[in-house]
Amino acid sequence: xxxxxxGITNSIILSLMSLGFALVYSISRxxxxxxxxxxxxxxxxxxxxxxxxxxxxxxxxxxxxxxASLIGALMYRFIIMRIRGMEISEIIGTYAIxxxxxxxxxxxxxxxxxxxxxxxxxxxxxxxxxxxxYQRIIIIITGILIFILLxxxxxxxxxxxxxxxxxxxxxxxxxxxxxxxxTAIISLAIGxxxxxxxxxxxxxxxxxxxxxxxxxxxxxxxxxxxxGLGSWGGTIVASFIxxxxxxxxxKYISSHFVMVVxxxxxxxxxxxxxxxxxxxxxxxxxxx
Amino acid sequence: xxxxxxxxxxxxxxxxxxxxxxxxAEPPIVIGAPLSTAFLYGWDAExxxxxxxxxxxxxxxxxxxxKKRPFKVxxxxxxxxxxxxxxxxxxxxxxxxxxxxxxxxxxxxxxxxEAAMAAMDLLSKHKKVSILTSGVLTPAYTAKIAGNYEKxxxxxxxTSHVGVMMGELVMLLExxxxxxxxxxxxxMVQDVAHARAGGEAMKKALTEKGWTVIDMxxxxxxxxxxxxxxxxxxxKGAQILFLWMDMPESAILLKQWSDMKLKSIPIGFVNAAEQxxxxxxxxxxxxxxIVDLVNGGNAPSKITPWTMKFVDAYKKKWGLEPEGYGTSxxxxxxxxxxxxxxxxxxxxxxxxxxxxxxGDIMGVYGRMRFDKKTHQVxxxxxxxxxxxxxxxxxxxxxxxxxxxxxxSDGKVxxxxxxK
Numbered sequence: 007x008x009x010x011x012x013g014i015t016n017s018i019i020l021s022l023m024s025l026g027f028a029l030v031y032s033i034s035r036x037x038x039x040x041x042x043x044x045x046x047x048x049x050x051x052x053x054x055x056x057x058x059x060x061x062x063x064x065x066x067x068x069x070x071x072x073x074a075s076l077i078g079a080l081m082y083r084f085i086i087m088r089i090r091g092m093e094i095s096e097i098i099g100t101y102a103i104x105x106x107x108x109x110x111x112x113x114x115x116x117x118x119x120x121x122x123x124x125x126x127x128x129x130x131x132x133x134x135x136x137x138x139x140y141q142r143i144i145i146i147i148t149g150i151l152i153f154i155l156l157x158x159x160x161x162x163x164x165x166x167x168x169x170x171x172x173x174x175x176x177x178x179x180x181x182x183x184x185x186x187x188x189t190a191i192i193s194l195a196i197g198x199x200x201x202x203x204x205x206x207x208x209x210x211x212x213x214x215x216x217x218x219x220x221x222x223x224x225x226x227x228x229x230x231x232x233x234g235l236g237s238w239g240g241t242i243v244a245s246f247i248x249x250x251x252x253x254x255x256x257k258y259i260s261s262h263f264v265m266v267v268x269x270x271x272x273x274x275x276x277x278x279x280x281x282x283x284x285x286x287x288x289x290x291x292x293x294x
Numbered sequence: 295x296x297x298x299x300x301x302x303x304x305x306x307x308x309x310x311x312x313x314x315x316x317x318x319a320e321p322p323i324v325i326g327a328p329l330s331t332a333f334l335y336g337w338d339a340e341x342x343x344x345x346x347x348x349x350x351x352x353x354x355x356x357x358x359x360x361k362k363r364p365f366k367v368x369x370x371x372x373x374x375x376x377x378x379x380x381x382x383x384x385x386x387x388x389x390x391x392x393x394x395x396x397x398x399x400x401x402x403x404x405x406x407x408e409a410a411m412a413a414m415d416l417l418s419k420h421k422k423v424s425i426l427t428s429g430v431l432t433p434a435y436t437a438k439i440a441g442n443y444e445k446x447x448x449x450x451x452x453t454s455h456v457g458v459m460m461g462e463l464v465m466l467l468e469x470x471x472x473x474x475x476x477x478x479x480x481x482m483v484q485d486v487a488h489a490r491a492g493g494e495a496m497k498k499a500l501t502e503k504g505w506t507v508i509d510m511x512x513x514x515x516x517x518x519x520x521x522x523x524x525x526x527x528x529x530k531g532a533q534i535l536f537l538w539m540d541m542p543e544s545a546i547l548l549k550q551w552s553d554m555k556l557k558s559i560p561i562g563f564v565n566a567a568e569q570x571x572x573x574x575x576x577x578x579x580x581x582x583x584i585v586d587l588v589n590g591g592n593a594p595s596k597i598t599p600w601t602m603k604f605v606d607a608y609k610k611k612w613g614l615e616p617e618g619y620g621t622s623x624x625x626x627x628x629x630x631x632x633x634x635x636x637x638x639x640x641x642x643x644x645x646x647x648x649x650x651x652x653g654d655i656m657g658v659y660g661r662m663r664f665d666k667k668t669h670q671v672x673x674x675x676x677x678x679x680x681x682x683x684x685x686x687x688x689x690x691x692x693x694x695x696x697x698x699x700x701x702s703d704g705k706v707x708x709x710x711x712x713k
Contacts, residue, residue, distance in 0.1 A: 008525055012519065012521045019519075118571070122575045265516060
């Protein structure tokens with residue numbers, strides 16, 4: 007029971023960390039290496055709104071998510087749009103923006119370990135004899151809701167369908183009148199908003215430290231590589247594989263190897279199926 | 295023409311005035327502080343040093359050769375606590391302090407053990423006296439001095455090390471064994487050299503004292519979930535959770551411990567739990583946690599008459615209590631240096647070394663004396679005999695000194711769910 011409960015929790019935490027990265031890549035083909043920075047920046051914005059501006063919790067969260075989306079959209083409009091299509095430049099550009107944001111936060115005073123966001127609900131309960139806190143239960147429920155909403159959005163909403171169209175075949179979608187840059191802006195905005203949502207849900211478990219920005223990016227990349235770059239379904243499946251593998255490793259092998267699991271999974275994936283579990287990059291498959 | 299002459303005369307007067315003024319002011323004694331300033335053990339050391347310098351300068355400065363010379367601090371960011379930053383970066387920063395900033399003495403860091411150990415050769419090369427005050431907990435530092443005294447005699451350390459800290463923590467645990475009947479411990483440490491060594495040493499020491507050490511879990515840096523270990527500890531009846539971690543994610547562990555209401559009390563070296571803001575940051579979930587702050591005075595206590603005087607002065611200048619390890623020791627190092635310079639009546643390294651070796655002042659956390667062979671500050675459980683540790687417990691949102699008994703301000707309390 008313990009493995010089941012904490013395996014699911016860990017998996018959903020990983021998928022929340024990586025969903026925004028996967029979404030942006032699948033639609034705009036931009037590997038957003040500023041994803042971790044957006045995660046920590048939105049968490050810090052919410053903290054500022056609560057603790058410095060004195061706003062109540064819910065408006066702070068909503069404003070924080072809006073700010074994250076706006077940063078993502080502006081980032082695309084003024085920086086990424088100019089280098090779109092040049093893959094190396096995209097990687098360097100987004101990584102540089104991420105570095106500037108993270109180190110800017112450090113320079114601006116986000117130092118130490120005393121910054122945190124409050125939990126939605128404090129306290130814990132027992133499920134099947136296993137103790138679990140309410141915040142983790144909220145994470146599980148919200149995570150599942152986000153999966154469902156994203157699924158519905160990309161199938162029954164005009165903008166969502168446009169995003170899917172671009173993701174499937176950009177040229178064909180453009181011929182049908184879908185604006186590629188606009189969808190990329192929307193994807194960056196949604197992806198950044200998802201990074202912000204992950205921050206609001208996950209940061210109350212610990213504290214807001216700039217190093218988290220790097221950790222989130224590493225996990226997001228690991229999950230997406232294993233699941234298959236550009237595949238949302240793959241991202242969720244990979245999150246569950248790594249999430250459960252980590253819990254099982256700690257339980258039956260050693261806690262010492264928990265972080266190695268994700269890295270090992272990347273190596274195995276690259277050896278066996280380099281495009282990832284649900285990846286569709288035929289060039290990679292053919293090379294192997 | 296007349297106006298021009300008057301202007302020229304005024305300018306000449308101003309110029310001469312400043313020339314005379316600058317010649318009459320004594321040149322400052324430069325303290326170089328190589329610190330990882332983005333991290334607690336760096337910025338709190340910087341604040342401690344600056345406070346001491348300000349106090350000394352306000353009092354007239356350092357008496358040397360019948361004159362008073364002020365201290366001047368040059369801080370440089372070594373970045374050595376940042377992940378992935380090479381040791382060479384810290385060494386370059388240190389050399390810059392010595393060569394460019396003309397530091398007469400080095401106080402503070404480098405803060406990471408590997409960087410500090412590597413810096414010893416540089417200090418020896420430039421014959422610069424250094425007092426290490428923060429971050430470096432390895433006993434190897436002072437063992438290296440004892441191993442080659444002639445080469446490394448320039449290096450001193452006025453803060454504790456793992457060897458001493460483990461002994462003190464074992465004593466505290468033995469006291470708790472007597473008071474509460476505890477005999478089962480569960481060790482959880484971070485996967486870094488000092489923490490693993492600390493965990494192993496504690497496991498050995500507790501086993502020798504008749505404790506049952508249920509398990510020792512090693513967590514990689516960045517671990518974000520501790521449920522498996524905590525549930526295991528709870529199931530197997532651990533009464534003590536011994537922790538040794540300096541990663542921010544240890545806050546997750548403590549929140550999980552509190553939410554699970556485990557019948558065990560966390561004790562150890564937990565960087566995330568040192569700062570005054572920790573209690574608020576964990577929404578009170580850090581209550582009852584026992585933390586080793588390495589030296590007394592890093593939280594309010596009444597170790598010596600100077601302790602609260604220092605705490606109050608720090609609060610007045612920086613707007614908050616001393617935050618953690620590295621604060622009181624960095625503050626005291628400046629006073630130890632002042633004492634040595636005044637006794638030596640010189641800033642020459644060889645005479646300062648002798649003066650520091652013979653120094654004996656009552657400081658913020660007890661009597662400050664260096665061992666003549668190792669240059670390690672002499673520790674004690676009695677402030678009249680040596681430097682005293684600062685082991686605190688979070689009680690009602692405050693850091694209360696609970697060990698050593700001679701200077702404790704309160705007893706160890708158990709969470710209500712453990713009674």
